[in-house]
Amino acid sequence: MKSQLTGGLAALAVFAAVGGAVVAWLPSDAGRTSATPTPVESPSVESPEPQRTTGTPEPEESSAPPSPSTTPLPESGPGTFVTAPGGSGRVGKGTPLRYRVEVENGITISPEDVAAQVERTLADPRGWTADGHSAFQRVSSGPTDFVVRLATPATVDKKCAEAGLDTGGKVNCSVNHYVMVNLRRWVLATEFYTKDVVGYRSLIINHEVGHFLGHGHVTCPGKGQPAPAMMQQIKGLLGCVPNVWPYDSDGRPLTGPSVP
Template sequence: MAQEPFLVRFARDYGWRAYAIPVLAVITVWVLMDVFSTGNASPEAAPETPNLSTPTPDPTPLAGPDPADADPLSIPPTELPPGGPFTGQGQGTFRHIGDPLPRVGEGRTFTYIVEVENGINTAAYGGDDGFVSIVDATLSNPKGWIADPQFAFQHVAPDEDPDLRIQLTSLETTHALCGNDIAMETSCFYSDGNRVLINESRWVRGAIPFDGDLGSYRQYLINHEVGHGLGYAAHDFCAADGELAPIMMQQTLSVNNSELFRINPGEVYPDDGATCVFNPWPYPRGL
């Protein structure tokens, strides 16, 4: 009997597997060939992009302005410096601001209240609270009048008949009460009602002798005019070049004796050319 061919016998013994195995073998070979051919292929070069992190040379550093090269201010020291707006004419009536505070200092207590003339908008410099907080802080500062053991202050309610009424006033109200003997913006102490009048134009703009230090100038305004209210009616002069100006010197106008002498020869200022440094405190170095 003739022997069956191998392929016939294989197909009979393994059935459908006899066809599947060769097909799987072919597929396996094809997959392996594809993997190896892909791995050996050179990847397509990515397009070159600019190097954004390339450092650039630093520019030449800029030096700040040299004050020695600056021209002197062309504004006369008695003029208002440039700055924000202020109220020309208020309503002549006042609103009370702030709250009572404990007594500060050791001596005779000067009670005070703080008021703002109606028609003045204080929003540009901290509102009513901003104004009263500077007044309170200035009068309670240990470099202020309370450094002298004969003085104390207490912020009280308006119905307690205060010794001093510290008032922020408009330009025309200040002129009407303080007078206009010199054609310059000033503040004053108005004895009728013991009113410490703070000229809003100066509160906003400051004064040339203070070199733009508006905070110190505001402290000076309060201390100087309150000083008049405490009984220091006379003004004071610069003792020597380079010294701190005394608080009762008219620092709003100048810190130079000769300049103040030319403004008002009838005042206490000698025509000696002495120039002091602006100073907002009665006792900047203590007693």
């Protein structure tokens, strides 16, 4: 979400002048209790990397997504990360954007599972590669163009605040070359995706990576049409139907009027 915050509550602020964007949904969080992070040995601390000057706050999985009733949702973590091992081949045309997937220490979701979801999303023919020039490749070492991080709410808040974003412990953001995914959103999704949590994860990735590629927010193009991936769907679908992809199966962009 380029230079904007996504969300439906007063706690979500939009900062058009800074390099970031956020996405959030809150009602299903009610009644959830926080869990203490599980201790981990020898946490892996991420290496500092140069910041980009520009910023932004369905496929089947090999295994069932974690159950919201059992997955611990710690509010904070150590701020250190484990990198998903291995990598992927290039998908799309052109020079690939290299990305790394990391999960904060103490989160009980494996980095491999998160990386598999991100890979499938970015490789899907309905994703950003359908634009004819975007390409991606996951790596676990070496230079990267962006990093996808699954992190606790407090850690997301801290990183997003570096760009002046107030994520309120509830939302995702994308700033500079970091896509920060709030653990609560990854596990609980939104009210429009309670029956498609996996699909919502693809929406998070497509929306935030879309900002990284330079795409801004759009709105619903018309009643009954697919909600664009770059629409702030969490604020409401405005007559559109849920959709997590930026393109349809015929390679046509699913978009709408630009939002100032």
